[in-house]
Amino acid sequence: MTYSLVSKMRSGEMKLEDVIAFAENEGFDAIELLMFDFSRPTGEIKTMLENHQMKISCINAFVDLAVQQEDTHSDNIALCQQIIDKAVELSAPMVMLVPAIPQFIASEEDKQKGLPRIISALQKITPYAESKGVVLTIENYPALQTPFCSVAEVTNILDQVPGLKLTFDYGNMLVAGEDPLKAYEMLKKYTVNVHLKDWQFVTEETETQSVDGRYLKSVAHGQGVMDYSSLFTKMVSDGYEGYCSFEYEGELDAIDATRQGMEHLRKQLDQVMARGLHH
Amino acid sequence: MTYSLVSKMRSGEMKLEDVIAFAENEGFDAIELLMFDFSRPTGEIKTMLENHQMKISCINAFVDLAVQQEDTHSDNIALCQQIIDKAVELSAPMVMLVPAIPQFIASEEDKQKGLPRIISALQKITPYAESKGVVLTIENYPALQTPFCSVAEVTNILDQVPGLKLTFDYGNMLVAGEDPLKAYEMLKKYTVNVHLKDWQFVTEETETQSVDGRYLKSVAHGQGVMDYSSLFTKMVSDGYEGYCSFEYEGELDAIDATRQGMEHLRKQLDQVMARGLHH
Numbered sequence: 254m255t256y257s258l259v260s261k262m263r264s265g266e267m268k269l270e271d272v273i274a275f276a277e278n279e280g281f282d283a284i285e286l287l288m289f290d291f292s293r294p295t296g297e298i299k300t301m302l303e304n305h306q307m308k309i310s311c312i313n314a315f316v317d318l319a320v321q322q323e324d325t326h327s328d329n330i331a332l333c334q335q336i337i338d339k340a341v342e343l344s345a346p347m348v349m350l351v352p353a354i355p356q357f358i359a360s361e362e363d364k365q366k367g368l369p370r371i372i373s374a375l376q377k378i379t380p381y382a383e384s385k386g387v388v389l390t391i392e393n394y395p396a397l398q399t400p401f402c403s404v405a406e407v408t409n410i411l412d413q414v415p416g417l418k419l420t421f422d423y424g425n426m427l428v429a430g431e432d433p434l435k436a437y438e439m440l441k442k443y444t445v446n447v448h449l450k451d452w453q454f455v456t457e458e459t460e461t462q463s464v465d466g467r468y469l470k471s472v473a474h475g476q477g478v479m480d481y482s483s484l485f486t487k488m489v490s491d492g493y494e495g496y497c498s499f500e501y502e503g504e505l506d507a508i509d510a511t512r513q514g515m516e517h518l519r520k521q522l523d524q525v526m527a528r529g530l531h532h
Numbered sequence: 533m534t535y536s537l538v539s540k541m542r543s544g545e546m547k548l549e550d551v552i553a554f555a556e557n558e559g560f561d562a563i564e565l566l567m568f569d570f571s572r573p574t575g576e577i578k579t580m581l582e583n584h585q586m587k588i589s590c591i592n593a594f595v596d597l598a599v600q601q602e603d604t605h606s607d608n609i610a611l612c613q614q615i616i617d618k619a620v621e622l623s624a625p626m627v628m629l630v631p632a633i634p635q636f637i638a639s640e641e642d643k644q645k646g647l648p649r650i651i652s653a654l655q656k657i658t659p660y661a662e663s664k665g666v667v668l669t670i671e672n673y674p675a676l677q678t679p680f681c682s683v684a685e686v687t688n689i690l691d692q693v694p695g696l697k698l699t700f701d702y703g704n705m706l707v708a709g710e711d712p713l714k715a716y717e718m719l720k721k722y723t724v725n726v727h728l729k730d731w732q733f734v735t736e737e738t739e740t741q742s743v744d745g746r747y748l749k750s751v752a753h754g755q756g757v758m759d760y761s762s763l764f765t766k767m768v769s770d771g772y773e774g775y776c777s778f779e780y781e782g783e784l785d786a787i788d789a790t791r792q793g794m795e796h797l798r799k800q801l802d803q804v805m806a807r808g809l810h811h
Binding site: 264268291332 | 541601
């Protein structure tokens with residue numbers, strides 16, 4: 254949620270409490286908090302959450318665990334432990350790490366050298382999270398230069414880090430050229446959190462390029478190529494019990510896009526549930 | 533240069549030595565090196581440079597000096613000192629810092645809180661660079677959330693950090709809504725390095741949005757709105773003696789775009805020089 258409203262926070266149009274209030278008014282159960290300033294006192298955030306009876310479902314953070322320098326690598330592992338401590342303070346059940354700074358991966362060689370650094374760091378951080386009762390996740394990220402974009406790439410990491418789980422981003426799977434529904438099937442055993450966005454393929458250049466060279470653009474849910482009816486059918490049938498987190502990063506006003514997108518998603522889910530009841 | 537070929541390095545299509553060889557073949561005097569892995573041994577890079585009789589004009593690095601946590605702030609200041617040491621080892625006369633991670637500035641509040649952190653860090657790093665004979669610069673960066681985008685913003689920082697200089701990016705000035713030629717005039721007393729790109733205003737969403745809400749897209753030099761004839765006339769008349777660094781970040785093949793763009797820029801410069809000779 255907050256992720257989707259970052260543009261409004263950047264421009265100063267909304268502050269964190271405005272975002273929390275908006276989420277409350279729109280009927281969300283919780284927000285995902287993208288955190289950059291880990292020295293921010295948790296007290297004020299807790300008060301805002303209490304004022305609006307809102308919870309944090311997951312704290313998202315970008316931390317460079319691919320870095321080659323030993324001292325920075327150790328510092329960044331310690332930073333992840335601080336983030337987990339913040340999650341405990343904020344009663345957030347989960348942390349999602351983007352375990353590299355995508356812009357810092359400047360070559361195929363960087364990608365290959367970064368991967369074992371990421372894995373060894375996550376092998377240290379995950380037991381720490383477990384000891385604190387926090388679930389640690391990574392996300393399949395929509396940038397081909399990161400070594401955690403495709404099904405094979407995230408599976409490789411997850412299989413080497415016991416206890417690490419997945420925030421499954423349905424739309425992001427298009428970047429790696431995956432069939433998103435098949436990707437869901439292959440990754441559901443790791444999945445504890447789900448991100449929902451919609452994409453459209455466009456001819457003009459955008460920030461996001463898929464493996465076949467086509468560009469992707471974030472559009473309001475229902476306007477793009479993502480099939481939410483099929484995903485929800487599978488998730489309901491699988492008894493998925495985690496959160497679904499709404500994401501929008503396009504050019505529409507984020508408030509309008511959230512309302513429009515949520516209406517579409519709720520309709521899809523209602524239809525799936527209604528079909529389930531008829532059987 | 534390397535910046536412009538980062539896409540080819542990310543995909544694995546080119547390695548650093550290929551980039552250096554390309555720069556040599558295209559008649560460049562030097563390359564700008566965007567560095568992320570500061571633990572990479574300088575010996576191998578020096579050998580590549582010697583093999584192709586190429587120099588490094590400037591090392592570019594993104595370092596988060598806006599970070600609020602004290603220990604990370606100190607570590608990142610130390611990292612900048614290491615980068616300056618690398619510049620000495622590589623005989624690079626200059627370092628250009630992007631002194632915050634633009635993606636990490638998530639709110640107007642982050643921007644305001646980050647600025648004094650950046651200034652205090654640069655006040656420590658600049659004397660270190662001077663003691664090593666390296667010129668430290670910042671760039672006017674094309675993202676409005678950074679506190680170093682507009683003429684007023686970069687001037688504010690430069691005036692508070694004695695010895696700090698500017699890598700002037702002519703095209704980036706459009707992001708802050710500045711007249712790029714007037715910006716050149718206002719900033720030339722700080723300018724020791726110049727970045728040359730061309731932009732086109734487009735209606736579709738891109739990564740780069742200007743202060744008036746319009747989107748900018750990188751295009752081959754000569755295809756966009758930047759007036760290089762006027763800039764070169766001023767620079768020649770001012771006796772500018774620094775490097776001009778070619779940048780291209782668009783959707784054309786970077787090799788083709790470099791050749792096409794450089795042909796345009798060389799023609800503009802030749803015309804300016806020829807006019808100069810006739811006077």
